[in-house]
Amino acid sequence: MKIERIEAEGYENVVMCSDPDTGLKAIIAVHDTTLGPALGGLRMWNYKTDEEAITDVLRLSRGMTYKSACANTGLGGGKAVIIGDQNKDKSERLFRAMGRFVETLGGSYITAEDVGIGIQELEWLHKETKYVTGLSRQSGSSGNPSPFTARGCIRGLFACTEEKFGTSHLDRLHYSVQGLGQVGGEVVRCLSMLGARVTVSDINEDRCVEFSALPGVEVAYGDEIYDIDADVFMPCALGGVLNGDTIPRLKVKVIAGAANNQLLTESHATMIHDHDILYAPDFIINAGGIINVSVEVRPEGYDERTAVTKIENIYNGLREVFETSRRENLTPAEAAYQVAQNRLDEARQVNGHSVADSTS
Numbered sequence: 391m392k393i394e395r396i397e398a399e400g401y402e403n404v405v406m407c408s409d410p411d412t413g414l415k416a417i418i419a420v421h422d423t424t425l426g427p428a429l430g431g432l433r434m435w436n437y438k439t440d441e442e443a444i445t446d447v448l449r450l451s452r453g454m455t456y457k458s459a460c461a462n463t464g465l466g467g468g469k470a471v472i473i474g475d476q477n478k479d480k481s482e483r484l485f486r487a488m489g490r491f492v493e494t495l496g497g498s499y500i501t502a503e504d505v506g507i508g509i510q511e512l513e514w515l516h517k518e519t520k521y522v523t524g525l526s527r528q529s530g531s532s533g534n535p536s537p538f539t540a541r542g543c544i545r546g547l548f549a550c551t552e553e554k555f556g557t558s559h560l561d562r563l564h565y566s567v568q569g570l571g572q573v574g575g576e577v578v579r580c581l582s583m584l585g586a587r588v589t590v591s592d593i594n595e596d597r598c599v600e601f602s603a604l605p606g607v608e609v610a611y612g613d614e615i616y617d618i619d620a621d622v623f624m625p626c627a628l629g630g631v632l633n634g635d636t637i638p639r640l641k642v643k644v645i646a647g648a649a650n651n652q653l654l655t656e657s658h659a660t661m662i663h664d665h666d667i668l669y670a671p672d673f674i675i676n677a678g679g680i681i682n683v684s685v686e687v688r689p690e691g692y693d694e695r696t697a698v699t700k701i702e703n704i705y706n707g708l709r710e711v712f713e714t715s716r717r718e719n720l721t722p723a724e725a726a727y728q729v730a731q732n733r734l735d736e737a738r739q740v741n742g743h744s745v746a747d748s749t750s
């Protein structure tokens with residue numbers, strides 16, 4: 391564990407969770423609770439090393455702080471990862487053990503779905519802790535956030551295509567979409583329904599076969615997706631895909647996808663800018679899910695109409711970022727960090743300190 395990095399980047403709490411009885415090995419990172427309790431999904435992934443898992447959870451939780459700050463959710467940033475194979479290692483006992491760790495944080499961290507985790511696993515967690523969102527609609531919760539994330543991405547696409555191509559006719563463009571999961575799959579269905587041309591890729595061949603049946607959809611195999619001569623690239627799988635190897639291969643004019651932490655490092659935002667590609671900062675365009683669950687944790691409870699109205703604002707959020715970027719000669723990523731940092735600084739001036747205990 392790199393303690394210097396945790397201190398330097400301002401993480402409030404990083405908890406290593408180990409339960410030998412169930413085989414649970416997990417990490418919870420609470421990055422910042424200035425704006426509210428740290429809400430962020432739980433990911434299950436077969437990390438090759440513990441180091442890789444730590445890096446992932448630290449980056450993801452920090453991203454959640456900026457995402458919530460920009461989207462005005464009234465929440466802080468946190469995230470959790472379970473080190474394990476989502477196809478083999480899931481059990482009620484394991485997720486209940488995870489729930490007990492979440493409970494020990496007393497509400498400074500609230501969990502939800504992320505890669506590899508659905509409502510069933512969250513129901514198991516919920517048997518041990520109340521700090522869970524995104525449970526089933528039948529239980530009064532906000533349900534799986536993924537369709538809302540997809541909705542936000544589509545809304546964000548309008549801002550991107552207007553900025554770069556001067557059109558809001560999404561159907562006239564060609565999209566390359568990496569990842570056909572809960573979010574990417576929904577985005578592709580929507581684009582196909584609008585009549586757009588879409589080239590897709592997924593490491594899961596069954597998903598590729600399933601989606602190739604949709605009108606306008608064709609499949610790219612392996613990493614060919616980076617070479618597609620499309621207008622818009624939508625990374626909807628994992629992070630780090632925008633890097634020194636992939637950016638020079640891209641022929642698109644816009645990058646606008648749901649995946650968290652798409653840039654391998656912050657400097658890759660400059661590389662994208664230098665290639666004359668418009669980048670929609672991931673934590674702005676993929677905020678639909680967090681906006682949806684933030685409505686659930688309000689004292690008045692969940693209301694879908696409120697959530698959808700707020701998600702529509704992703705369009706305005708991106709327009710603000712693009713305008714700031716143009717005006718101040720920043721990359722869109724730098725402009726987005728500036729918006730987030732200003733909100734955090736203002737709140738710190740008012741609060742003087744963290745508000746982590748506001749929901750407990």
Ligand code: NAD
Nearest residue numbers: 506535536539569570571572573592593627648649650679
């Ligand atoms: P998911 O697990 O449902 O889907 C991910 C898909 O990507 C899977 O189908 C997987 O097979 C595929 N994949 C993995 N590696 C790939 C590769 N190298 N090439 C092509 N496909 C690959 O996850 P999801 O919930 O759809 O989330 C997708 C991304 O969006 C993640 O980065 C997640 O953190 C981010 N995100 C999700 C939400 C949400 O509401 N679910 C919200 C914000 C951000």
